[in-house]
Amino acid sequence: MNPLLARLQPYPFERLRQLFAGVTPNPAYRPISLGIGEPKHATPAFIKQAFAQAIETPGTDFAAYPPTIGTPALREAFSGWLGRRYGLKVDPATQVLPVNGSREALFAFAQTVIDPTRRPVVVCPNPFYQIYEGAALLAGAQPYYAPSDPARNFAVDWDSVPAGVWARTQLLYVCSPGNPTGAVMPLEEWRKLFELSDRHGFVIASDECYSEIYFRDEPPLGGMEAAAKLGRADFRRLVSFTSLSKRSNVPGMRSGFVAGDAQLLKAFALYRTYHGSAMAPPVQAASIVAWGDERHVEENRAQYRRKFAEVTPVLTDVLDVRLPDASFYLWAGVPGGDDQAFARELLAQYNVTVLPGSFLARESGGRNPGAGRVRMALVAQTAECLEAAQRIARFIQQHSA
Numbered sequence: 574m575n576p577l578l579a580r581l582q583p584y585p586f587e588r589l590r591q592l593f594a595g596v597t598p599n600p601a602y603r604p605i606s607l608g609i610g611e612p613k614h615a616t617p618a619f620i621k622q623a624f625a626q627a628i629e630t631p632g633t634d635f636a637a638y639p640p641t642i643g644t645p646a647l648r649e650a651f652s653g654w655l656g657r658r659y660g661l662k663v664d665p666a667t668q669v670l671p672v673n674g675s676r677e678a679l680f681a682f683a684q685t686v687i688d689p690t691r692r693p694v695v696v697c698p699n700p701f702y703q704i705y706e707g708a709a710l711l712a713g714a715q716p717y718y719a720p721s722d723p724a725r726n727f728a729v730d731w732d733s734v735p736a737g738v739w740a741r742t743q744l745l746y747v748c749s750p751g752n753p754t755g756a757v758m759p760l761e762e763w764r765k766l767f768e769l770s771d772r773h774g775f776v777i778a779s780d781e782c783y784s785e786i787y788f789r790d791e792p793p794l795g796g797m798e799a800a801a802k803l804g805r806a807d808f809r810r811l812v813s814f815t816s817l818s819k820r821s822n823v824p825g826m827r828s829g830f831v832a833g834d835a836q837l838l839k840a841f842a843l844y845r846t847y848h849g850s851a852m853a854p855p856v857q858a859a860s861i862v863a864w865g866d867e868r869h870v871e872e873n874r875a876q877y878r879r880k881f882a883e884v885t886p887v888l889t890d891v892l893d894v895r896l897p898d899a900s901f902y903l904w905a906g907v908p909g910g911d912d913q914a915f916a917r918e919l920l921a922q923y924n925v926t927v928l929p930g931s932f933l934a935r936e937s938g939g940r941n942p943g944a945g946r947v948r949m950a951l952v953a954q955t956a957e958c959l960e961a962a963q964r965i966a967r968f969i970q971q972h973s974a
Contacts, residue, residue: 580710584703585932592913592929593920602924605961607949609928610752610902614822614876614952617869620859624826627858639851642842643671647857650864651830657867658784659798667835668808670842671852671860674827675782675816679746680708682812685844686776686837687743689713694738697746698729700753700934700943702780705746714743718937726897727754727904731765733938742775750783750793753933753948754904755897757787763799770810776837779813782829785820785870786877787899797833808833812841819901820870821863828852828860877901880955887962888949891969903949904930908969910945922971923964 583591589608598604642648648665655661655669663669672678679702687693687709695709699718709716717738721727729751745766749758770777779796787793796813800806816829831838845851852860863869881896885903888894893906907915912929919925927947934943951958 575711577711577713581707582703585928588932589916589926589928592917593926596917596921598920598924599922600924602964604924604926605953605957605964606926607928607951607953607958607961608926610948610950610952612819612822612824612901612952613954614873616822617863617866619866619869620821620823620826620863623862624855624859627855630858635853639854639857641846641851643852644857647671647852647861650861651832654864655797655832658792659795659801661797661801662806663797663832664835668838669830669832670838670845671857672814672829672831672845673850673852674818674824675780675814675829676704677827677850678814678829678831679704679778679780680711681844681848681850682778682814682831682841683708683712683714683744685841687712687714691743692741693743694741695744695746696734696738696742696775698748698751699937700930701746702748702752703933706935709744716935717742718935720937720942721751721754721756726756726895727751728756728758728762731762731769739769739773739775742773745770745775745777746780747777747796748780749796750781750787750897750899752780752783752900753902753928753930753943755783755900755902757793757898758799760794760799760802763794763796764803767800767803767805767811775810776834777811779811781813782816782819783900784815786874786901788878788881788896789898793899807835810834810837812837817860817863820873822873823859823863826856826859828856828863876955877951880951880958883955884951884958884962887959887966891966901951903951904946905949906946908972912943912945912947916947919965919968923968925961925964925968927965 651669652663652665693714695714696717697705722730812833818824916929930943930946
């Protein structure tokens, strides 16, 4: 048995199941879950049609192994979207690669770039998407958790990372827009990270799966977009990860891509060839049409904007919470500061599930930066999310009284 498996912590939803053991939700209320960040908006019909048509198209069947690097048409779809969205010019033959969703790729990428013989460190935000930690540990690296700063809408405090840690860092995970905080990194923050990467030689993995759900007029800055603005058109030591799951409401299709440094992607393609990570032909066909259409993305974003516009005011009256820069989460401070007790009692009394923030972070510097907060995923339809918010408000008012 791989001894590194013993270093993995229980996934947040397993911890949530344990937390709720013995709790009987109030049967007077139908259950509403804001706990899991799984899109619930309808999958666009044209994507499903493209998938179905691909199965029936002569020559598109399951009798042959698909290429790991995808078809030329698929890679053209990736590069075309990068051009339209970020104004980037990338080589579809060498600077993009299909992946089976961003989670799989974020994990596998660490196994490609980390040299476990050199006491490696992987730096990630805190709180963070749990795959970063698992990927680091199973690659033989030591995670370092860079805390978020509540004073800057929970942007990561990269300045708090000691110079000695940066010197040992081989991989940095960046998440912008952030999960769970929704914070977006500005250009100057990217400049700082690129300078650190140049000085110490570490690779930056930029997780951008929430890039198309935002609430301001200007879309979030991407990592490769920032690199191009700063004269780094070769995207050296940078790979961006994106996905159709949130953008197009197809989490079950498991489709995304990575883009950036051609040398890193060449090594990643080699790893993936041995790993057996090719994308099925019907998924490739459906992905091509999804990346080529923006109307459904705009409609999806408009749904989230309407939803957050209705839900956020209900919660700001009773919680320490505000509209995020982007993503579909609210990152809320709870009265009393005990996020786990809050989640447990809310389920028991009002049958609403939220995720304790302490489950999404690790103690660092004597504190857990997720403690005292909960993550609420506003992924269901507006009426259901609004009802959950109203129950939460009653729950807090009842306890305050």
